[in-house]
Amino acid sequence: MAMPARIFVFLLFSVQLSGAFARAGAGPLRYQEPAQPAAWGLAVVDSLLAADQPGLAVVRIQDLLNDYGDDPVYGWQLEDRLGVALMRDGHSLLALPHLEKTVRRDPNSWLGHRNIGAALMALGRRGRALSEYQQAVESAPGNFEVNLEFGQILMEFGNHVEAAIYLEAARKLCPDCPEIRPALAQLHMETGKLGPAIRILQDLYREDPNRSHRRTLVQALQTAGRDSLLWSLWSKVPLAELDPDEVFLLVEIEGRLDSFEYSLEFTRGLSVEGNFFPDLGETGRTLAENPGFWGAICLNLLQAGHFQEALEAIDRAVYLAPDEVVYLNNRVVLLTKLGRYEEATTEWNKVLEMEPGLADQEAR
Numbered sequence: 398m399a400m401p402a403r404i405f406v407f408l409l410f411s412v413q414l415s416g417a418f419a420r421a422g423a424g425p426l427r428y429q430e431p432a433q434p435a436a437w438g439l440a441v442v443d444s445l446l447a448a449d450q451p452g453l454a455v456v457r458i459q460d461l462l463n464d465y466g467d468d469p470v471y472g473w474q475l476e477d478r479l480g481v482a483l484m485r486d487g488h489s490l491l492a493l494p495h496l497e498k499t500v501r502r503d504p505n506s507w508l509g510h511r512n513i514g515a516a517l518m519a520l521g522r523r524g525r526a527l528s529e530y531q532q533a534v535e536s537a538p539g540n541f542e543v544n545l546e547f548g549q550i551l552m553e554f555g556n557h558v559e560a561a562i563y564l565e566a567a568r569k570l571c572p573d574c575p576e577i578r579p580a581l582a583q584l585h586m587e588t589g590k591l592g593p594a595i596r597i598l599q600d601l602y603r604e605d606p607n608r609s610h611r612r613t614l615v616q617a618l619q620t621a622g623r624d625s626l627l628w629s630l631w632s633k634v635p636l637a638e639l640d641p642d643e644v645f646l647l648v649e650i651e652g653r654l655d656s657f658e659y660s661l662e663f664t665r666g667l668s669v670e671g672n673f674f675p676d677l678g679e680t681g682r683t684l685a686e687n688p689g690f691w692g693a694i695c696l697n698l699l700q701a702g703h704f705q706e707a708l709e710a711i712d713r714a715v716y717l718a719p720d721e722v723v724y725l726n727n728r729v730v731l732l733t734k735l736g737r738y739e740e741a742t743t744e745w746n747k748v749l750e751m752e753p754g755l756a757d758q759e760a761r
Contacts, residue, residue: 435461435471442478451486458482473502481512489516507537511546518550527554534563541570541577549580557588575601579613591621602630608638615643624650637676641683645690652697660697663690664706667713688718695727704734722752 438461445454458479465471480495493516499509514529530547537543548563564584568577578597585594598614611634618627631639631647639647651659663684666673674681684690691714698707708731714724725748732741 435465435468435475438465439471439474439478442475442482446478446482446485449485451482451484454482455479455486473499477509480516484512484516484519489519492516493520505536507533507540507543510536511543514550523554526550538566539570541567541574544570545574545577545580548584552580552584552587557584560584582613582617586617586620591617595621595623595626608640612640612643615646619646624653628654637678637680639680641680641687644680644684645687645693648690648693648697652693652700655700657697657701657703660694660701660710661703661706663694664698664710667709686717688714688721688724691717692724692727695724695731699727699731699734704731707731708735720751722748725751 438457442454442457442461445451445457458475462472462475462479465475476495477499480492480499483489483492483495493513496509496513496516500506500513503509510529510533514526514533517523517526517529527550530543530550533543534547544563544567548560548567551557551560551563561584564577564580567574568581571577578601582594582597582601585591585597595614595617598610598617602610602614611630614630615627618630627646627650631643636644648659648663651657663674666681666685673685677684691710695707695711695714698704698710708728711724711728711731714721715728718724725744729741729744729748732738732744
């Protein structure tokens, strides 16, 4: 039976109390009452938020507000935490009144203005959100985080000139902070400076070759038309670690580089009926059912003169998309290349039935 959330919070709070026990010599454990129950509760709330449990934090804060809502020291802190927890739990509209109380209490609170700005962005109130972020930066010009966030918000508004100012300020304030470089790379990409963007993204991927960094680098290289660098990047990554769209793009790039290594390898997988690419997991299953993927392989192998393998690939594409005229037409071409003219004629007649206008082109 599911445990009510309120009870679960109490249990979690009880576990946290283990630090309040002390051992005196070899004697029994003795419970020590916390000096400030409100402070202790606030610490538990912060722990829940740090553990990405905003819903549980909301429940705990509401309990604490019943007891300490009027406390001049802790009441406003609990109110502020409630706004943050609600926002992080996806309830930005409910969070706003609580966050606004923080700013009314301290108009120069950069974090208060920043939190209101974040809530307003989530609600789509972009104009006022921009104003709140502006006030946050003005209240804490030396804080790299708020400069970084404001720069990113300005990018969303398409204001790249001012975005560059705040992102550069963030970089100077914290030269070694890793989260600044992706934002700068994005700014370079959006302003057409692909060279600097690629250099930043290459460094990030070299330092931490994770999927997110790889995909961002791929996007930049693809936009810049750097096929050889993309090929070099993917050749160092096992195919099983690539997403289906990355493998698809790899095959397309292979054709542009006049290569056919991967295309031949994938076509050989067709010989294993019903078990395509067993080593590629979900990526392999997705590609096996994608007619466009097999169509691209067919073109690569046709270009390389591997007509029989190309025919096997296009047969798979036709099987998956029997009404796609382009695949049927390519099959006619390959049958002709292989000297199978009678089959080619039969297939061509099917094409003409589907696209009668092609008969006029053939006549001309």
